[in-house]
Amino acid sequence: MAVSGIPSSLFELQALERDYLMPTYARAPVEFVRGEGCRLWDSDGNEYLDLLAGISVVQIGHCHPALLEAVTTQAERLMHATNLFYTGPAMRLAERLSASSLGGKVFFTNSG
Incomplete structure (x- = not known):
C-alpha cells in the first residue's frame, strides 16, 4: 500500500x-485514474476511448470545464438534498422537463 x-x-x-x-x-x-472528454487514462498511462459512458451521467464526457464549474459552484452551496424537502432548482428543472414529457410530470431518481 x-x-x-x-x-x-x-x-x-x-x-x-x-x-x-x-x-x-x-x-x-x-485502473482508470483520469478522464477528459471521451477519453480515459489508466494507471500505466494508456489512453482509452470511453465507449461505456452511458453508465451513470458520464455521457456528457469526463471533466468538461463548464460542467466542472457548475458542479463546483453548486457544491460550494449545497452538495445534496433529499427529495423529501424542496429545493428551487429541482422544482424549476421539473417544470422545464415536464414541458417536453408525454405525461407532463417527471420523477427524479439516482438510478434505473
Whole structure:
C-alpha cells in the first residue's frame, strides 16, 4: 500500500476487492485514474476511448470545464438534498422537463 493509504498497484486493488467487496460482477483488470472528454487514462498511462459512458451521467464526457464549474459552484452551496424537502432548482428543472414529457410530470431518481 502506498504511504498515503491509497493502493499503489492494480494487484493491491484486486486484493482489496477480494477482501471487502461483494462479488457482483467481474471487473476488467484496468485502473482508470483520469478522464477528459471521451477519453480515459489508466494507471500505466494508456489512453482509452470511453465507449461505456452511458453508465451513470458520464455521457456528457469526463471533466468538461463548464460542467466542472457548475458542479463546483453548486457544491460550494449545497452538495445534496433529499427529495423529501424542496429545493428551487429541482422544482424549476421539473417544470422545464415536464414541458417536453408525454405525461407532463417527471420523477427524479439516482438510478434505473
